[in-house]
Amino acid sequence: MLMAAVAAPAQELPMTREGLDNALAQYFAGADRNHDGKLDRAESAEALGFARQILTAKRDPEPFVMDVAPDGRPRLSINDNGPLSRGGVIDLIYRRADSNGDGNLSLAEVQAVARERFDAADRDGDGILDEQERQTAQQQMGLLRQILGDGR
Numbered sequence: 001m002l003m004a005a006v007a008a009p010a011q012e013l014p015m016t017r018e019g020l021d022n023a024l025a026q027y028f029a030g031a032d033r034n035h036d037g038k039l040d041r042a043e044s045a046e047a048l049g050f051a052r053q054i055l056t057a058k059r060d061p062e063p064f065v066m067d068v069a070p071d072g073r074p075r076l077s078i079n080d081n082g083p084l085s086r087g088g089v090i091d092l093i094y095r096r097a098d099s100n101g102d103g104n105l106s107l108a109e110v111q112a113v114a115r116e117r118f119d120a121a122d123r124d125g126d127g128i129l130d131e132q133e134r135q136t137a138q139q140q141m142g143l144l145r146q147i148l149g150d151g152r
Helices: 017-031 043-049 085-095 107-121 131-148
Strands: 062-070 074-078
Touching: 017 043, 017 107, 062 107, 085 107
Parallel strands: none
Antiparallel strands: 062 074
């Protein structure tokens, strides 16, 4: 639920800001499994279709690991559990959405992030995504989905 628009198929992108708010409220209510009015990391991972550990695992602080290649030369690679990994990127997005830093996402926090993305896509600022604006937003969401993968 980090960015509900990422999880939803591109053809379901709401055309209006009001439609976005309504869709997010419904999606949020379904994702809030314990009905406490907020999404913890496990609920968020589930709502986005990620494995639970993608948002609940402790991250290594080191972005890279050094090891020895089969030919004996030192090799530097991205740490699979570090801040530059897929999980690390998802963690950054989650922390960005968690504006009050309490470790959970409220509906207001999720809507604020989604509205920012909507407003960025709404080039003419009329509160409605025309076909061109919608296509551009769908392409951007597709790129983000490719970067994040399915998280399993």
